[in-house]
Amino acid sequence: MIALVIRDLRLAIRAGGGFGLGLAFFLIVTVLVPFGVGPEGATLAKIAPGILWVGALLACLLSLDRILALDYEDGSLDLLATAPIPLEGVVTMKAAAHWVTTGLPLTLAAPVFGVLLNLPQPGFAWVTLSLAIGTPALSVIGTFGAALTVGLKRGGLLLSLLVLPLYVPTLIFGAEVSRRGAMGMETATPLLLLAGITAAAVALLPFASAAAIRVNLR
Amino acid sequence: MSIWEYANPKKFMQTSGWLLPWVAALSAVALVVGLVWGFFFTPDDYKQGSTVKIIYIHVPSAMMAINIWVMMLVASLIWLIRRHHVSALAAKAAAPIGVTMTLIALFTGAIWGEPMWGTWWAWDPRLTSFLILFLFYLGYVALWEAIDNPDTAADLTGVLCLVGSVFALLSRYAVNFWNQGLHQGASLSLDKEENVADVFYFPLLVCIAGFVGLFVALLLLRTRTEIRLRRLKALEARERMA
Numbered sequence: 176m177i178a179l180v181i182r183d184l185r186l187a188i189r190a191g192g193g194f195g196l197g198l199a200f201f202l203i204v205t206v207l208v209p210f211g212v213g214p215e216g217a218t219l220a221k222i223a224p225g226i227l228w229v230g231a232l233l234a235c236l237l238s239l240d241r242i243l244a245l246d247y248e249d250g251s252l253d254l255l256a257t258a259p260i261p262l263e264g265v266v267t268m269k270a271a272a273h274w275v276t277t278g279l280p281l282t283l284a285a286p287v288f289g290v291l292l293n294l295p296q297p298g299f300a301w302v303t304l305s306l307a308i309g310t311p312a313l314s315v316i317g318t319f320g321a322a323l324t325v326g327l328k329r330g331g332l333l334l335s336l337l338v339l340p341l342y343v344p345t346l347i348f349g350a351e352v353s354r355r356g357a358m359g360m361e362t363a364t365p366l367l368l369l370a371g372i373t374a375a376a377v378a379l380l381p382f383a384s385a386a387a388i389r390v391n392l393r
Numbered sequence: 394m395s396i397w398e399y400a401n402p403k404k405f406m407q408t409s410g411w412l413l414p415w416v417a418a419l420s421a422v423a424l425v426v427g428l429v430w431g432f433f434f435t436p437d438d439y440k441q442g443s444t445v446k447i448i449y450i451h452v453p454s455a456m457m458a459i460n461i462w463v464m465m466l467v468a469s470l471i472w473l474i475r476r477h478h479v480s481a482l483a484a485k486a487a488a489p490i491g492v493t494m495t496l497i498a499l500f501t502g503a504i505w506g507e508p509m510w511g512t513w514w515a516w517d518p519r520l521t522s523f524l525i526l527f528l529f530y531l532g533y534v535a536l537w538e539a540i541d542n543p544d545t546a547a548d549l550t551g552v553l554c555l556v557g558s559v560f561a562l563l564s565r566y567a568v569n570f571w572n573q574g575l576h577q578g579a580s581l582s583l584d585k586e587e588n589v590a591d592v593f594y595f596p597l598l599v600c601i602a603g604f605v606g607l608f609v610a611l612l613l614l615r616t617r618t619e620i621r622l623r624r625l626k627a628l629e630a631r632e633r634m635a
Contacts, residue, residue, distance in 0.1 A: 323549050336535050
């Protein structure tokens with residue numbers, strides 16, 4: 176299973192795997208927002224935590240169809256499905272590799288981009304922490320969406336339509352942690368709920384993803 | 394006599410064909426009686442004036458929007474567990490009705506909200522979770538449309554319906570946490586002392602019955618259409634083989 180993660184990471188980093196694409200997209204979203212809402216520091220400071228979360232979410236969404244589509248096209252997904260490790264394990268590792276190539280860089284970049292949005296001082300730690308806890312859920316949920324649409328010719332748009340409503344609870348709690356943190360309020364409750372969503376998604380969704388892949392490979 | 398007999402499309406077609414006109418007629422009568430009673434023979438509310446009468450469309454459609462999703466969940470489970478095609482087709486047939494009901498509830502809510510709250514839309518927990526429910530319906534319908542193989546489509550939409558139900562429920566409580574609302578709390582509960590006044594309550598019940606009947610009638614009609622469509626495809630395939 177570790178070998179599978181390493182393989183996916185290699186594929187993502189080498190040969191135009193789109194490793195930096197999500198990050199670049201995140202940067203562009205962050206840069207565009209001040210053009211849209213105006214450069215006043217007070218306004219930006221107020222919306223910064225939310226923008227960082229929405230930006231990270233969209234950047235994550237952008238890379239979802241790569242999780243399974245390439246493996247489906249060249250047939251390696253069939254091999255993985257017949258491999259001795261259970262398919263549930265395979266999709267979990269796929270999601271983990273996606274998180275390392277997307278969620279982790281986004282989390283690390285978020286405080287840097289926070290400077291651009293005039294994020295209040297106490298917010299930096301909370302935005303980073305909430306993204307670190309929340310982005311694994313985004314990867315796992317996204318893998319489920321990718322598993323549903325893997326057999327489709329033009330699944331990209333459909334994938335977004337399916338996955339975005341599923342992202343709502345994660346986004347609500349993640350952005351709430353960041354917002355409260357930035358305003359210096361108590362954050363324990365949304366943080367625990369966010370962690371709960373991530374834990375439940377990681378534990379349960381791979382079964383649904385594996386079931387969807389089995390149907391699609393039939 | 395068991396409900397599983399209706400997994401046989403022939404049996405289902407027979408019974409539903411017989412049932413359909415009766416359900417449709419009953420629903421039409423209930424809707425006419427309920428709406429006429431509600432619109433013309435109930436007093437105006439002392440605070441809300443005549444806008445209170447939107448309740449006769451708003452509440453039943455909102456109830457149906459949620460319950461249709463539950464029905465789709467049950468039908469999807471039956472398909473995934475027992476693989477009865479009629480069940481999958483019923484879930485497919487129900488989804489667009491659910492979309493419509495959700496839209497009706499959202500729009501009548503906006504029309505009601507404008508004079509009462511002074512705004513068409515507020516990010517109130519109930520309104521927000523309904524919008525999210527609408528998105529879930531859209532995704533479900535889009536997935537059905539996108540997949541060619543009917544069995545694959547039924548399987549994948551079934552899985553989506555299960556996962557979506559969990560997340561829809563989660564979103565419902567997440568938005569509660571996220572914002573406090575303008576919308577009033579439950580006022581039709583069976584176990585509470587204080588509910589909506591009887592003058593409004595009884596015509597509302599008739600309207601709800603009418604909406605349930607309307608849904609059942611539309612569902613039967615649409616499922617019959619889906620079954621016929623499936624048969625037609627089978628015939629065409631046989632023609633091509635010969």
